[in-house]
Amino acid sequence: MEIKKLKFRKDSIQKSRLYVQIAFALLCIWIGIEMYLFIGFLESGGSGTFYQRPPGVDGFLPIGSLMSTFLFIKTGFIHNAHPAGVFIFLGIFLVSLLFGKSFCSWLCPVGFLSEILGDLGEKLFGRKIKIPKFLDYPLRSLKYLLLVFFLYSIFVAMSDTAIRVFLDSDYNKVADIKMYYFFADISRFSLIVLAILFFLSIPFRGFWCRYLCPYGAFLGIASLLSPNKIQRNAQSCTDCGLCTKVCPSNIKVHKLKTVISDECTSCLTCVDVCPVKDTLSLNTLVVKKKFNKKYLAAAIVGIFMLVTGIGIITGKWQSNISKEEYLYHQPLLPTYGHPTDSKGLKELDEKEKEVR
Ligand code: SF4
Numbered sequence: 001m002e003i004k005k006l007k008f009r010k011d012s013i014q015k016s017r018l019y020v021q022i023a024f025a026l027l028c029i030w031i032g033i034e035m036y037l038f039i040g041f042l043e044s045g046g047s048g049t050f051y052q053r054p055p056g057v058d059g060f061l062p063i064g065s066l067m068s069t070f071l072f073i074k075t076g077f078i079h080n081a082h083p084a085g086v087f088i089f090l091g092i093f094l095v096s097l098l099f100g101k102s103f104c105s106w107l108c109p110v111g112f113l114s115e116i117l118g119d120l121g122e123k124l125f126g127r128k129i130k131i132p133k134f135l136d137y138p139l140r141s142l143k144y145l146l147l148v149f150f151l152y153s154i155f156v157a158m159s160d161t162a163i164r165v166f167l168d169s170d171y172n173k174v175a176d177i178k179m180y181y182f183f184a185d186i187s188r189f190s191l192i193v194l195a196i197l198f199f200l201s202i203p204f205r206g207f208w209c210r211y212l213c214p215y216g217a218f219l220g221i222a223s224l225l226s227p228n229k230i231q232r233n234a235q236s237c238t239d240c241g242l243c244t245k246v247c248p249s250n251i252k253v254h255k256l257k258t259v260i261s262d263e264c265t266s267c268l269t270c271v272d273v274c275p276v277k278d279t280l281s282l283n284t285l286v287v288k289k290k291f292n293k294k295y296l297a298a299a300i301v302g303i304f305m306l307v308t309g310i311g312i313i314t315g316k317w318q319s320n321i322s323k324e325e326y327l328y329h330q331p332l333l334p335t336y337g338h339p340t341d342s343k344g345l346k347e348l349d350e351k352e353k354e355v356r
């Protein structure tokens, strides 16, 4: 399928989407720089300049955030290790519940990178390369298998007490620092895996997102409940197929009346290329009204900011782990076992028994 230069409608919102993506990518880079400065302070043993740990880093700990959110919903208590993760998780979930899997194409920095690589691939190969259907379906199920594995490990294999014990564990307290070192001191194996995923995303648009991201799988399921969906007016549609051609999620938009798909990311690329006015639109199904797309950027960013803002205003955003405690943990980091390895599981078991 050859890709000619895309011609967007005059009222296209793709520029605002790009600005939002750039802003969130810059925010993530800023969080990375703050984390680097904070770790520098820890590595100096407390003798260097003190930099605050950026709470936004909690958003990069989805498993811990999911556990904390679960605990919060059950007890109303927000665990103090990575509290910002709860608000970030809830913000992302709410955005997906209202506007489909829009987090992936509007806010997620990995989604943004995948899009850049996909565009590069289409420029290099002059066309969109699709994985054959007989491989695409089983590969797409991988992210759901990963999601089931994580959900099973948390909600079935672990009791409420075990979740609490895990959240209280030293491992969880320093999970952000461990993650930092995972990338800063990356092993050869991890580097090779990341490089493979990176290069596969060039010919196969969104390889990681489409096949492997369990977070995307979770949001995809939530998105099915979204009241806002892309709809096609079959009467005015000329069947030109442009919408299907440009859809990054390979959805056959020109064949559907309503796009109900776990893969639709509400990027509105299809809406913005459709040459016939009012043929494709984002509609709010419950009230049977068109959602004015020029408000979509504000709605997505606004909901996310509102939920995370509640965390900031209520004083629940910052972790209350003191810098002295971080300094204590810093030299001990290599001794903290991951809860899924045998050492970590044994520790978790022992602590759970103590709590009981
Ligand atoms: S159906 Fe439209 S909004 Fe959904 S992913 Fe495809 S192009 Fe984007």
Ligand code: SF4
Residues within 6 Å of the ligand: 232, 236, 237, 238, 239, 240, 241, 242, 243, 244, 253, 254, 273, 274, 275, 276, 279, 280
């Ligand atoms: S781009 Fe518009 S006119 Fe063309 S097939 Fe899609 S909905 Fe129909």
